[in-house]
Amino acid sequence: MNKIKCECGHVNPEGTVLCEACGKPIEGNQHIEGNDEKKLLNMRYDGTARRSQTYNKSIIDKTWSFFSSVKVGIWLIVLALIASAVGSIFPQEIYIPADAVSRDPAIFYEERYGIFGLIFYQLGFHNLYGSWWYMILIALIGVSLVICSLDRFVPLYKALKKQKAKRHETFLNRQRLFSETEVVSGDEIQKVKARLKKQNYKVRDEDGHILAEKGRFSRWGPYVNHIGLIIILLAALLRTTPLFYTSEYVWVREGQQMVIPGTKGEYHIENKDFTIENYDENDERFSDAITQEGGMVPSNYQTDVVIYKAEESSVPGAEPELKTIIEDDIRMNHPIEFDGYTVYQKGYQLNEFTNMSFKIHETDDSNEEALGTFTIDLTAPESEYELDNGFRVELGQYYPDYYLDDNGEPASETNFPRNPAFVLMVYPPGSDQAEISFLGIGKNIDATGENEYKVGITDFEMHDVSGLSVRKDYTLPFFGLGAAIFMIGVIQGMYWQHRRIWIRPKKDGLLLAAHTNKNWFGVKKDIEKAISDTNIEMVDDQQELDEQN
Amino acid sequence: MDLVSLSSTMLYSAFVLYLIATIFFSATIGKKRKESNKGIAGKIGITLTIIGFIAQIVYFITRWIASGHAPVSNLFEFMTFFGMTIVFAFIIIYFIYKLSVLGLFALPVALIIIAYASMFPTDIAPLVPSLQSHWLYIHVTTVSLAQGILTISFVAGLIYLIRQIDQSVRSKRTTWLEIILYSLILFVGFIVTTTAFNLMNYNATFEYPSGNNVLTSEYTMPAIAAPSDGTLITEDVMQPWFETPEWMHGVDAGRKFNTLIWSFISGSIIYVLLRLLLRKRIGAAIQPLLKGTKPDLLDEVAYRAVAIGFPIFTLGGLIFAAIWAEEAWGRFWGWDPKEVWALITFFFYAAFLHLRLSRGWHGEKTAWLAAGGFAIIMFNLIAVNLILAGLHSYA
Ligand code: HEM
Numbered sequence: 005m006n007k008i009k010c011e012c013g014h015v016n017p018e019g020t021v022l023c024e025a026c027g028k029p030i031e032g033n034q035h036i037e038g039n040d041e042k043k044l045l046n047m048r049y050d051g052t053a054r055r056s057q058t059y060n061k062s063i064i065d066k067t068w069s070f071f072s073s074v075k076v077g078i079w080l081i082v083l084a085l086i087a088s089a090v091g092s093i094f095p096q097e098i099y100i101p102a103d104a105v106s107r108d109p110a111i112f113y114e115e116r117y118g119i120f121g122l123i124f125y126q127l128g129f130h131n132l133y134g135s136w137w138y139m140i141l142i143a144l145i146g147v148s149l150v151i152c153s154l155d156r157f158v159p160l161y162k163a164l165k166k167q168k169a170k171r172h173e174t175f176l177n178r179q180r181l182f183s184e185t186e187v188v189s190g191d192e193i194q195k196v197k198a199r200l201k202k203q204n205y206k207v208r209d210e211d212g213h214i215l216a217e218k219g220r221f222s223r224w225g226p227y228v229n230h231i232g233l234i235i236i237l238l239a240a241l242l243r244t245t246p247l248f249y250t251s252e253y254v255w256v257r258e259g260q261q262m263v264i265p266g267t268k269g270e271y272h273i274e275n276k277d278f279t280i281e282n283y284d285e286n287d288e289r290f291s292d293a294i295t296q297e298g299g300m301v302p303s304n305y306q307t308d309v310v311i312y313k314a315e316e317s318s319v320p321g322a323e324p325e326l327k328t329i330i331e332d333d334i335r336m337n338h339p340i341e342f343d344g345y346t347v348y349q350k351g352y353q354l355n356e357f358t359n360m361s362f363k364i365h366e367t368d369d370s371n372e373e374a375l376g377t378f379t380i381d382l383t384a385p386e387s388e389y390e391l392d393n394g395f396r397v398e399l400g401q402y403y404p405d406y407y408l409d410d411n412g413e414p415a416s417e418t419n420f421p422r423n424p425a426f427v428l429m430v431y432p433p434g435s436d437q438a439e440i441s442f443l444g445i446g447k448n449i450d451a452t453g454e455n456e457y458k459v460g461i462t463d464f465e466m467h468d469v470s471g472l473s474v475r476k477d478y479t480l481p482f483f484g485l486g487a488a489i490f491m492i493g494v495i496q497g498m499y500w501q502h503r504r505i506w507i508r509p510k511k512d513g514l515l516l517a518a519h520t521n522k523n524w525f526g527v528k529k530d531i532e533k534a535i536s537d538t539n540i541e542m543v544d545d546q547q548e549l550d551e552q553n
Numbered sequence: 554m555d556l557v558s559l560s561s562t563m564l565y566s567a568f569v570l571y572l573i574a575t576i577f578f579s580a581t582i583g584k585k586r587k588e589s590n591k592g593i594a595g596k597i598g599i600t601l602t603i604i605g606f607i608a609q610i611v612y613f614i615t616r617w618i619a620s621g622h623a624p625v626s627n628l629f630e631f632m633t634f635f636g637m638t639i640v641f642a643f644i645i646i647y648f649i650y651k652l653s654v655l656g657l658f659a660l661p662v663a664l665i666i667i668a669y670a671s672m673f674p675t676d677i678a679p680l681v682p683s684l685q686s687h688w689l690y691i692h693v694t695t696v697s698l699a700q701g702i703l704t705i706s707f708v709a710g711l712i713y714l715i716r717q718i719d720q721s722v723r724s725k726r727t728t729w730l731e732i733i734l735y736s737l738i739l740f741v742g743f744i745v746t747t748t749a750f751n752l753m754n755y756n757a758t759f760e761y762p763s764g765n766n767v768l769t770s771e772y773t774m775p776a777i778a779a780p781s782d783g784t785l786i787t788e789d790v791m792q793p794w795f796e797t798p799e800w801m802h803g804v805d806a807g808r809k810f811n812t813l814i815w816s817f818i819s820g821s822i823i824y825v826l827l828r829l830l831l832r833k834r835i836g837a838a839i840q841p842l843l844k845g846t847k848p849d850l851l852d853e854v855a856y857r858a859v860a861i862g863f864p865i866f867t868l869g870g871l872i873f874a875a876i877w878a879e880e881a882w883g884r885f886w887g888w889d890p891k892e893v894w895a896l897i898t899f900f901f902y903a904a905f906l907h908l909r910l911s912r913g914w915h916g917e918k919t920a921w922l923a924a925g926g927f928a929i930i931m932f933n934l935i936a937v938n939l940i941l942a943g944l945h946s947y948a
Contacts, residue, residue, distance in 0.1 A: 048911065074911035078904050085900040092893040092937075099889065133888045251883075283679045289620055293678035301679050336682035337881045348883035473883050483885070487872045494864040521910075522860060525650065525853050545849065 008033075012172070017159075022051025024163045027175030044546060045178040047519050050167070052159035072155035077148045084141050091132035094124050146237045153230045164223065169208045169215035171506050171517075179506075179517035181528065181543040186513040192538040193507070193514070199534040200505065214507040223521065225497020232490030239482035248478045253350065256307075257358070257383065258467040264311075264474055267345065272312040272326055278352055278468040279306050305349050306335045307470040311342060334472065344476050351471025357382050357421040361463040362443075364395055364430060367455055377462065382421040394433025397459075401427035406444050420469070430457055503527045505534075516543055556619040557677065563612035564633065568667055570605030571640065571660045574598045578656035582842050595653035602656065603644060609637045620677040625693040627678055628938065632670030634693070635934065638701025639663040642858070646705050650854055654846050659708045665740045672747040688877030695869025696895075700930050702862035703902070709854035710923030717848055717917060720837035726917075730836045733924055735824050742820025743812070750774045757790040759783040761807065770808050777814050780807030852916050855923045856909060863902045870895040894933040901929055 008016045014025035021033050022045065029039060029051075037046035045051070055068060070076055094117055095101070097109050106112055109130050113121035128135050176182060197207050197214065205216035243249045252266040254273075261274040281304040285294045294301050312326035332340050339348040359381045363374035376391035382404065389397045403416040406425035414425065425444030432439070441459045442449040448460065503520040505527070516535075520527040524545070531543055577598035581591045613634070616624040624630040643659040646652070680689075711733065718726050750773055757772040761783035770780050779785065779793035797807040824835075831838040874895065875885035886892060905922045908914040914922070 074907055078907050078912070081900050081904045081907070085897050085904070088893050088897050088900070091888075092890045096888055098887075287679075289677055290679045293674070293676040296674065296676065297678075302681055303679065305682050337686040337688075339880065339883060346883060350883070475883050480879070480885075483875075487875075491864065491868060491872070494867065498860045498864055523853070523857060525850065525857075547849065 012168075012170070014166070017053045019053030019055075020051065021046075021053070022175065023172070024050075024052065024166045025168045026170060026172045027051070027167075028172035029174060029178075039178075043178060044180055045175065047179075049156050049160050050163045052156075052163040054155050054159055068151060068155070071148045071151040074152065077145070077152055080141065080145045080148055084138075084145065087132065087138060087141065091129050091138075094121060094130070096132065097130045142237065142240075146234060149230045149233060153227050157224075157227045160223065164220060167215070168213075169210040169506070170213035171215075171508060173508065173510075173515065176506055176508055176515045176517040179519055180545060180547050181518040181524070181531070182546055183516045183541040183543040184510070184513065185516065185539060185541045186511075188512070188514050188539050192540065195538060196507070196534050196540065200530075203530055203533065205503075205505070205530075212509040214505075216505040216507075217503070219500045219502045222497055222500035223502045225493050225495075225500075227493070228496060229490045229493025232486045232488070232493055235486030235489060236483060239479045239486055242482065243477070243479040250476045252474045254472050254474065255353070255469050256309075256472060257356070257469050259358075260383075261312075264345070264347075266474055266476065270314055271342070271345070272314065273347070273472070274310040274312070275470055276308040276310060278308075278470045280304070280352065280354070280468075281306075304335060305352060306333050307349055307472065308333045309340070309347075311340070311347075334470075344478065346475050346477075348473045348475070349470065350473045353420060353422070353469040353471070355422075355466045356469055357424050358465040358467045359383075360424065360461055362397075362428075362459050363462050364391070364397075364457050364459055367450075367458045372458075372460060374462075375457070380426070382424055395457075396431040398429040398431070398438065399426060400429045400440065403444075428459055430455075430459060432457060498522075501526065503530065505531060514540070516540060518543060556615045560612050560615040560619060561675070563608045563615065564667075564671075567605040567609035567612060567637075568664065570601050570608060571664055571667075574601035574605060575657060575660040575664070577601065578653055578660065581653035582657065582845060591653070595656075598653060598656050599644070599647055602640060602660065606637070606640050606644060609640070613637065616677070622680050623690040623694075624677075625690065625697070626680055626684055627674070629670050629673040629675050631693065631697070632673075632934065633667055635697050635700060636663045636667035636670065638697045639666065639704045640701075641698070642701040642705045642862075643708075646702075646854060646858060649857075650850065652846075652850060652854060654712060654843065655705065655708055655854070658712055659705060662704060662708060662737070665737065665744070668744045669740055672744060683881050686877060686881060688873060688880060692869055692873040692877050695865060695873055697869075699862045699866035699869055700934075702858050702865065703926055703930060706855045706858035706862065706923045707927035709851045709858065710920035712843060712846060713848055713851040713855060713920040714917065714924070715836050715839050716843040716846055716851070717920075718836065718840075720834060720840055723834075727834055727836060729921075731834055734835045735820070736928075738824050738827075739816050739820035742818070742823055743816035745823070746774060746815045746819045747812075755790075757785060757787040759807065760786055770805050772808055772811060774811060774815050776811055778807060778811045780805075783807060848916065852919055855919050859902055859905060859923070859926070863906065866902070867899060871899060890937050891933065894929070894937050898926070898929050898933060901926055 006018045008018065008020055008030055010016060010023040010026060010028055010030065012023060012026040012028065014023055016024055016030065019033065019036070020030055021037050021039065022029055029045065037048065037051060039045050054072070055065075094113060100109065100112050106115065109125055113125040113130060115121070117124065124130060128137075132138055177184075193212075193214075197209070197216075200216040201207050203218075205218045207214060207216045250266045252264075254262070254265055256262060256273060256275040258275050258278055261272055263269050264271045264273050280302060283290055283294060283301045283303045285291060285299055287294075290301070309330075309332065310328055311330040313329045314324035315327050316324055330340060330342055334340050334347055334349045336349050339346045341347075359379050361377060361379040363372075363377045365372040365375055376393050376395045378389040378391055378397060380386075380389070380399070385399055385402055387399050389399075391397065401414075403414055403425040404421040404423075405416045405418040406414060406423050407417050409415040423445060425442070425447065428441045428443060429438035430441060431437070439455040439457060440451040441455065442451060443459055443461065445461075448458070450458070501520050501523045503518070503526070505516070505518045508515040508517075516531075518527050518531060528543070528545075535542065575598075577594045580586065580594035581598065586594075613624060616630075625634050639659060640663050643655060643663075647655060714726075714730050714733075718724075718730055720727060755773055755775065757776055759770045759772065759776070759780050760767050761770060761780035762768075769786075770783065775791040776785065776793040778795055778797045781797050783793075783796065785793065797810045827835060874892065878887065878892075879885035905919075905926060908922065909919060
């Protein structure tokens with residue numbers, strides 16, 4: 005390695021732009037930070053040697069340089085930004101509305117949005133955020149973050165530790181804030197030092213060369229926040245594994261008790277009651293708004309549940325015992341939690357049929373006196389029902405959610421008993437000749453018109469169904485940690501600034517220069533305070549202001 | 554007086570006070586005035602602003618008490634609150650930098666936003682179950698505060714552009730600056746037309762098919778664009794000129810599209826009238842008044858506001874939003890358009906900061922970026938609700 009020895013005696017690593025100790029520009033390296041074209045020194049990383057700027061031979065060097073370039077980083081961020089925006093033009097696949105003609109993306113986008121929809125779908129934007137190339141883009145940002153931070157953090161850290169109070173003259177006069185004073189008394193310098201200390205500067209004095217510094221820790225802010233971002237990206241990676249994250253959706257009927265899916269049979273849930281409440285439309289405060297909404301604004305969706313835990317029974321092979329662990333209600337914004345699982349109120353279905361009771365009577369009997377009765381449990385219909393007095397009823401067809409399809413054929417829209425209809429084969433006592441009846445809500449059709457017996461609905465029970473989502477997500481603490489570190493980092497880097505003020509004696513007078521990584525207004529105010537009523541000249545702002553061009 | 558009317562009176566007073574404060578701030582610029590008079594005008598301006606702000610806080614608190622929940626739950630309440638945070642951010646930045654000219658631009662932006670807000674239904678609405686969470690307040694107030702601060706960045710950038718851009722010849726830059734100013738005027742156009750037709754009590758009802766249902770849509774402005782496949786059922790009103798394109802779905806897409814057209818028409822008329830009156834680009838007309846302002850200070854403010862606002866935005870718009878979404882829906886991130894646009898805002902300002910720090914984008918470039926950031930914020934506040942929601946058939 006070609007180390008570079010500065011005239012101050014400090015040995016700098018290859019690629020250094022400004023001597024780590026005294027800040028003198030190192031000849032031959034000024035193009036690296038573009039200092040050769042400008043009066044002001046580029047102070048970005050204090051002119052330290054960075055791997056990316058120094059080595060450029062092997063493939064590794066080139067990759068390293070590529071990813072450590074902020075230009076590349078910004079391009080990646082901008083690409084992610086544009087892609088995200090395009091993906092939001094039409095709904096993502098998961099948000100295709102339930103009332104769409106078809107929920108098949110191959111049909112939906114073109115049908116609804118025409119040619120643009122088709123293009124959107126064919127380019128894969130309908131599932132953008134889960135697509136491989138979006139993920140690669142985000143992963144590249146992560147790689148860039150790591151390399152970029154390493155490339156700068158280590159040298160910057162070293163340089164800031166090594167810096168001397170004694171700085172080279174060119175280092176001072178090529179700072180943005182600079183002034184030169186011809187005559188200054190020692191008293192005045194002491195006064196300035198005392199005042200800087202009072203403003204919480206750490207002041208170092210090496211043979212009259214003074215460095216006042218504060219807020220250095222804020223320089224680590226960006227690196228801290230980048231670490232936070234990396235933790236978040238890693239957490240997102242973990243979340244794709246079932247070890248850390250599972251998600252299930254279940255429908256539970258009122259009164260039903262079932263194993264909670266995804267818990268390996270360990271937990272059971274019972275839905276005791278589902279309720280939906282609306283705001284009182286006579287409530288004076290809200291009456292106008294409620295009328296505007298059409299009279300119904302829900303105030304609560306709630307499922308009262310009991311959660312059981314299956315305890316291994318002491319007798320091997322026996323059914324496990326269920327122990328109640330929670331009895332609570334699940335509402336929106338009020339999920340329940342146990343053992344790493346969280347259960348959310350997600351959906352509901354009102355008024356499904358639990359069971360239906362029927363009677364058989366003679367078709368001509370105007371009193372419709374029951375010859376036999378039976379009840380079909382719609383959650384578990386049987387194929388055949390034997391009635392007490394010899395009748396036998398076979399369930400020929402069962403449509404839980406009856407409708408007439410496009411061909412005029414009876415069919416079931418869903419598997420939920422929302423609008424049940426049946427084709428029943430009634431075998432009178434002793435007969436093996438069936439009479440066929442078609443029965444539904446408000447429908448009772450005799451297939452041949454010659455049936456001797458008729459079936460009628462006498463009663464039914466209904467229930468509501470709760471849609472619950474069950475999640476286990478062990479990545480949350482990682483996301484939380486990443487977010488917290490990110491916040492600490494940005495606040496550290498944004499709400500504090502690294503301010504440095506240098507004083508270099510020169511004959512009877514002195515040179516004064518200052519640098520800050522942001523908030524120049526603030527550091528100028530500090531200097532003004534420190535030098536007020538002394539002979540020292542206020543610093544000039546030497547920035548090449550772009551208003552001149 | 555009951556709480557609700559006290560509340561709206563207070564909002565109205567705040568509006569008027571901001572308006573008067575703007576007039577005083579306008580007396581702080583220009584060459585002819587004496588410096589001492591400018592100083593006094595600035596002091597009166599900021600005092601009135603603070604009194605107005607207090608009035609608006611009273612509005613906020615009384616409405617909160619009246620409704621039982623923080624008034625940040627519908628478009629009116631949310632936009633009004635956004636106007637308030639702009640004023641708040643302005644007051645803070647004013648006391649850091651003592652820059653009166655900021656008030657001259659920040660207050661009108663806040664005024665436009667508050668007026669815009671009050672064009673939407675102002676009834677107190679009850680909270681649907683998904684909104685019943687303390688995280689609603691925490692999330693919305695922090696996001697809004699951040700957006701208020703970022704708006705100050707835009708305001709400083711805008712002043713910078715008006716002051717700095719060479720107006721002697723027409724260029725891309727002068728055109729873009731005019732586009733920014735024109736966009737602000739479109740809001741004024743929206744406010745003027747809405748108010749005018751409201752005063753006339755204009756009403757036309759349409760019926761239009763949606764899936765298997767027939768819905769009605771109440772237009773409060775003459776229909777230029779009817780709902781897709783809609784039929785006008787009110788008599789003696791203007792016949793629509795054409796139909797809203799079919800791919801604009803969603804609730805009342807036709808009415809929203811029609812309102813948009815009207816805003817463009819009236820905003821353009823106002824803009825053209827101004828141009829005729831001034832006989833030059835609006836930017837060029839304002840420019841001489843800003844000669845006394847220091848460009849590097851404006852640049853500093855444009856950047857500093859982002860430095861302060863970005864962490865707050867991340868906290869409110871991403872972190873608090875995620876916590877709430879996790880509690881309400883069991884998913885802390887779901888890629889819905891609002892969330893995506895919050896992420897876009899975050900990416901944008903991250904790029905802004907890197908460009909400035911590492912690629913030395915200062916001055917004019919920073920100012921353009923600040924304007925771009927504001928455009929994204931407004932897009933998320935308005936277009937995502939009104940346009941994307943139309944494409945997405947929700948809300
Ligand atoms: C969305 C992703 C990112 C976010 C939110 C982010 C955030 C930040 C923030 C807030 C700062 C401080 C800026 C300032 O003080 O003005 C910063 C600095 C920085 N970032 Fe990033 N960053 C991201 C991605 C990247 C990437 C991909 C790279 C690499 C190319 C990168 C390289 C840097 C560098 C070099 C600094 C300056 C460090 C210094 O001067 O000490 N960042 N970043």
